[in-house]
Amino acid sequence: MDFITVIVFAPLLAAIIAGLGNRAIGNVPAKVVTTGALFLSCALSWPIFIGFLTGSETASVVPVLKWVESGRLTFDWALRVDTLTAIMLVVITSVSALVHLYSWGYMEEDPDQPRFFAYLSLFTFAMLMLVTADNLVQMFFGWEGVGLASYLLIGFWFKKPSAGAAAIKAFVVNRVGDLGFMLGIFGTFLVFQTTSIPAILEAAPAMQGVSHITFMGMRLDTMTVLCLLLFIGAMGKSAQLGLHTWLPDAMEGPTPVSALIHAATMVTAGVFMVCRLSPMFEAAPVALGVVTFIGAATCIFAATVGTTQWDIKRVIAYSTCSQLGYMFFAAGVGAYGPAMFHLFTHAFFKALLFLGAGSVIHAMHHEQDMRYYGGLRKEIPFTFWAMMAGTLAITGVGIYDLHVGFAGFWSKDAIIEVAFAKGSEVGLFAFWMGVFAALLTSFYSWRLMFLTFWGKPRWIESEHIQHSVHKTPEQAGEDKTGGYHPHESPWVMLVPLAVLSVGAVLAGQLFAGSFLDSADFWAGSIAYNEQLMHAMHNVPWLVKYAAFFVMVTGFVFAWYGYIKNTRFPGMVAEQLGPIYRFVYRKWMFDELYDIVFVKPSFWLGRVFWQRGDIGVVDRFGPDGAAWVVEKGAGLAKKVQSGYLYSYALIMLLGLVAAISWVIFS
């Protein structure tokens, strides 16, 4: 049996055992099976990745089972492994294994642990199916499978109404994206007569600019239509502007879920899809322009919202949304290597930040509002240093001339540079947005750190803490800790933090050469543009230092606002007034969608039902007929009670007629 089969199906098997066994097998066996399966998958994935790094592995496809054959539309279950897949394999299995381990501590007191671990493993299986897909339909299977797992995990605490609502929202908004994805697959099949990804990628370049198709009455460039439809799918899953509204709400799920699904893996599926299909997107320059624009817009939009939120998880959620924007505009300018590199490094440092936030929440008795944190540096030092590593990585701390830096320094700076190097208008737009977003990234990341770990404790204001210490703020008086003692998390939660910290520190340094500059490493699994990568290294020095400058500027602003002069942010917010409220309320997307989509749907449903079905169809149909009969001949009674017999009679008469017809003709 191939290793890849084990890697993919071990989590599925574990999920089935833990899910169906549930309470019958108990908490510990369920946790051992799922976590063990994930560590097994992880242990088998790294050799594959290292094999591709050293060049000893080559791309392969392992067939599993026939799936569908309908005319020329055929697709099978198969596991494809190439460089791109190998990267995703290590990201998914590593983060997932660590999150499984972390959850031993984080979910310790939950009564429903086997179900939680079964969902986590099921998610991992679906995600692995997505990245090993050899055809678009299996990719869609994984796509929907992770959506299901995401739905289940967001709604894991299903008693909370907000969790149920967030779960539905995540699924339905993703379905809007899926509409595009599905139409994209149909269109691709129509054009290429196949859903096999290698076959499509081989045929795509020849289509650039010379092929046209009618889509919904419009005559358009074929590749542009297909790529834009597929990209709509990517926008949904990766929470890009317009279809992003589900991601912040998804924070209703337990924090380990946010780390695994809504930071490191599932939400990057859209980026993965664009990279997987990069030769196809390369044949559609207009679509790439749109990808760049949406990516850049998301990057700046989410960063602005991130600066205003108080909930620690929401800040990190908007940060994720923003970082995904970076990945998309990198892909949009044709720099798939940097996009995947940022996906790779981001997975480590963002998972770290989420798990770190989880550790803080754990320490603070489920309080998530940063206004009630403060001064935690000394209380939970291990968590603090882990979060510090994550923050240094996401803000991109590093020194260009010495070639040393944390993970984000390598990947994010490369993206900003390559957007400039591209030289196109939309590339320049992305560059400026990227630089400005980097400033905001630095600001909100340090804001989070300062509010949480520096300053004086403000804990007693929190209802959660009040519950814990059985005191009101008045009773506590001057002592803003309320006598509460935050406790550092158990070792099962700290070990994943330590491992991910190593990733956040070193992932950039170690792998930059391969991801950014090695066509051999990619081995054709993405469209690798050597010239562009070359140009990236030769941008003016001001561009190279831009990210560094804004990183420092953001830090200084945050330091001034949240350590030096803590009244300053409130004053600024007041000065900005409506602008601040607009940003704080997330640019009013939820309110807008509620007015434009949700309410009208229910209203229309009621109208079609009461006015349409009952008011028109029934009134002039069956009810009307009964009325006519009643008025007309007073036969109502007979009709009402004897219809069955009349029916049988008519049938019989008809048959007699039929027989006589046959006999006499």
Place this chain on the structure above:
Amino acid sequence: MTGLPILSLMLLVPFVAAIACFFVEAKLARLVALLATLINLALGVVLWANFDVGGAQWQFTERADLFAGFQWALGIDGIALMLIMLSVFLMPICIGASWTSITKRVGEYMAAFLFMEVLMIGTFAAQDLFLFYIFFEAGLIPMYLIIGIWGGDDRIYASYKFFLYTLLGSVVMLIAMLWMANEAGTTDIPTLMQYDFPGGAQTWLWLAFFASFAVKMPMWPVHTWLPAAHVQAPTAGSVILAGVLLKLGGYGFIRFSLPMFPAASVDFMWLVFVLSMVAVVVTSLIALVQHDMKKLIAYSSVAHMAIVTAGLFSFNVQGLEGAMMVMLGHGLVSGALFLCVGVIYDRLHTREIDRYGGLSINMPRYATFFLLFTMASIGLPGTSNFIGEFLSLAGIYKVSSTVAFVCTTGIILGAAYMLYLYRRVAFGEQKNADAAAMPDLDMREWLMLGPLAAAVLWMGVYPESFLAPMRNDIAALDARLAGVAPAGDANLEIGEPLPVEEEADHGGAH
């Protein structure tokens, strides 16, 4: 193939059992019915196992002259085989669903179900036009009785509605059949499927059949009998109504309208498309605002059946196979969903969604099954409905991207109303003490839901078992339609436009 007249046997077993049910007491009637349906299921398995995939189009044919040119002609192709399998698979489950909930006139009730099984299998196996007609129309009589006698409070109105709609369609269809038999000089369905009726007549014949099939489907706007019938029917009645009877319309289209009147089918393609598009959007939105679980699922059935009609009228292999797979998948899934409603209805005696809530707490296993079938209804890949929806929408896209777009919005709306339902039933706090006290599934309910779940996953992961028997029949139908099938609106042009002459040559070669 064995020499055994297995199709007649499959009609005989439930027929004899039905007669027997009249004369025995309730307990025994249940056992007789269960035994008969299980024997039929076993016979169905034998039938499937002996079906020669890739062999002759019509297999297990039986022929006996009755009188006056009237024939007892049975025989099945892959399409009929699959629908017969669906029927015999669902029947024992229906008997199981009625095991404890039906207490009055049990013998008659079981007899009605067994008669219905006879008539359903007969409909799919009939090869004579008038034999088909008898089975097809008479199949609804047991259903009227089931709704009218064992139904809810408003059962008379519901069965009246059901009757009125179906009556109108069947009268005109009978007239059309008479004309056809006269014109073609035969009542043999396989022969008629190859017969070329004159163009003008096709139009009228098509409309006559359409009147009947559209109601049975049901298509918007002649669908209003369905929610009423479902709401009033007992659980097993809903299961068989949604599971098999709704498939009669689709079967009619694929067996009669498309192969017998191909030219007229193309002429009316847009009529079907428009009705289907309206149905997908309108009935999905209506489903969103329902408070009655059964009504919600009934409306969702109308939306799903609209994908079937649109898929059938896309005149290509994917559309046709997809439509068949939606019918099979929907038969399993909607049946299972009605069973799920029945399970909690039996405990609390209300279909009001708001009376439930938080069932994941006290009924975790039930919630798991319900979730699986909800996801299957939404068309999650890996479940039966995905295969059908995906294939039919891919087929529709080939003809018109606009129609495909509108029909695909069903996946968004479907997710919205089903998850909204699931949330209100299974998520949240336990609002009502009586709902919170309901026990989880018992063994009987496990035995009903378990096989359905297995079938749903089997069809989703390895649909080849179901596609393979139908492949040649669909291909034959596709070939029959090839001459008239529309080109599609994509007008794909690859590379430099070909010189005009070459294009003409290319076209002429066909």
